[in-house]
Amino acid sequence: MIEKPHGEIMKDYYCAIDIGSSLCHVLVGRPQADGSVEVIGVGTAPSRGVRTGSIVNIEATIQAIAEAAREAELMSGLVVEEACVNITGKHLHGGNSRGVVAITNKDRVVQHADVLRVIEGAQNIRIPGDQEVIHVLSREFAVDDQKGIKDPIGMTGIRLEAEVHIVSASITALTNLNKSVMGAGIQVTGGVMSSLASGEAVLTEGEKELGVAVIDIGGGISDVVIYVEGGVFYSAVVPLGGIHITQDLSIGLKVPVEIAEVVKKNYGSARVAIVDPTERIELPGMSGRASRQVLRQEVAEIIEPRVQEILQLVDSELVRSGKKGFLAGGVVLTGGTAHLEGIEETAEDVLALTVAARSPLGVEGFVDRVSGPEFATGVGMLHYQSRLADSPEVIESRPTVGVVSKIKNWIAENL
Ligand SMILES: Nc1ncnc2c1ncn2[C@@H]1O[C@H](COP(=O)(O)OP(=O)(O)OP(=O)(O)O)[C@@H](O)[C@H]1O
Ligand SMILES: [Mg+2]
Structure with missing residues (x-):
């Protein structure tokens, strides 16, 4: 158990914990009358206990949650006592x-x-x-x-x-989630499927009515959700993400994963055709050897096929849903990998749909701290919680036991 610092107890606030394969984010937000959310605390820590969206090491996950929560607590001046947590993984x-x-x-x-x-x-x-x-x-x-x-x-x-x-x-995955959050001294108030949370953050109601797919390409997993006529019609996960792109670069460029990650973020492109064919980048030398140069285009030649593979698997899901032809609102890309240059163009090619990368909407307060697409799941959970609380007469979700029990109780009491 983690000792909690002294501070004001949370009341009119919501807290969201996004346990990702790359990073763990803890967000504290205050719902606003206009439906937006004021973000008042954000904490981020590397997540070492999660693989393909699922917790594989509880101790490491507790540490990540505790570290991110401590930062969010310091920033907000509040004690994080309870929170909503994301649920993802191949088990969904x-x-x-x-x-x-x-x-x-x-x-x-x-x-x-x-x-x-x-x-x-x-x-x-x-x-x-x-x-x-x-x-x-x-x-x-x-x-x-x-x-x-x-x-x-x-x-x-x-x-x-x-x-x-x-x-x-x-049930095992939910139990591990619960244990990890509780181990960091935080009560779980509910669980939200990651893609549903991301959809809450990046979509407008109009897009949900038109028909739209959200693809959250994170580190270890890509979460997919399809809305038609305003509601969720299909959900799926594809067990690939940005970590796999980094691994390909590490092997292809013969550099450690840490350097491959920097190269990807600073010079990566998911579209060979838009990269200047003469542009070179410097790779630091390994084991005492001198640094060397590679063409940026070579980097893109490693990235593009992996991005295509991820998107082809997503496309199979869109086709399987039977609703691919009904997505007049196109596709919204989010998650950290949505930062990648050229990913919208490559996605449009593979999916033959209109694609836009997007960061969370409806945010106030520390907007800059959650402005990237990697914050879609966390911000979406803040929106989701305030929407559930605001409209008890509309049944959005009726989760059952375990990690989601408190939301159920809330609904049962208020209907
Ligand atoms: N500027 C960037 N360019 C390319 N990739 C990026 C950039 N910034 C972050 N990423 C990649 O995004 C991935 C992390 O995204 P995100 O934070 O959404 O994942 P996660 O939520 O931790 O994992 P998951 O949802 O898959 O469990 C990493 O692979 C990282 O390399
Ligand atoms: Mg994620």
Whole structure:
């Protein structure tokens, strides 16, 4: 357990912990009346206990969370007592389901209880015994023959239907998450699928209505979510990210991973065609040898195929969703790898869709500290928490037990 410093106890604030394969971010934010969030504390620490989005070393993850939380506490002057945490990894499974119930009260007006019942009913799908449902995201409702209803409460009819997207996660992975956050002396108030959180941060409601895909390309994993008609239709993860690009550079340029990472960030490009063919960069010499020069184009020639591979795997997911042809809002790229020069152009080629890289929207306060695409998941969790608290009558998600229990309790108490 980590000793907490003295400070004001959090009340009207939310805290988000984004445990990534590269970095761990802790964000403290205060929701604003206009729907934006004022970021008042940010802490970042290298994350050494996470591989492909999943925790493989609890002690190292506790250290990363504690270090990032300490920085966020110092900056905000608050003690981080509880927080929402991101959930990602190959263990996630997303699928669609439908629930149907009779509207039974005597005037046949849909009430909160009916909405809860229909969503509960939609959860009656078979999930493996080692998995737990983390999200039941309602996309739309139908009352009798009237379809496409976002909020059915108050409508009259005899039959209520709900279309939902259900996400489940490995119980072991959730337990490890819980242990890691608790080990840093922080209570878990809820868990949010990383891609859902990133979507909250980088999309407008209009884009969700139009149909849009978010691809969060991080260090070890790329999280994908597809929205159609305002709600989540598909979610998936691709187990590749920026770390794999760095490893390719390390092998291709025969330099240590640390140098490959610097080369990637400072001179990397995901598009050979836009790099000046005469531009050279200096690589430091290894084991007493002199430094040497390489063409920047050679660096791009290593990066581009790996970026294409990641995007081809993402494209397979878009095709599998059956909704690739419905993405009028295009694709929004986020996550640290979205910084890479030329990635939008290469993504447009591979996906044959309009692509834009984007950083979190709707931020105030320490805007500069969270202005990169790598903050999408963290900022999105702040937005997500305040949205859940603000609109109890709209059921966004009804997580079940374990790492997400507190949000459930909150919803149960407020509906
Ligand atoms: N300027 C940059 N150019 C290219 N790549 C970058 C740049 N800045 C960061 N990255 C890469 O982004 C990746 C980290 O992104 P991010 O912080 O979103 O990942 P993460 O959340 O820690 O991991 P994950 O979500 O995959 O578990 C690293 O591979 C890093 O090299
Ligand atoms: Mg991430």
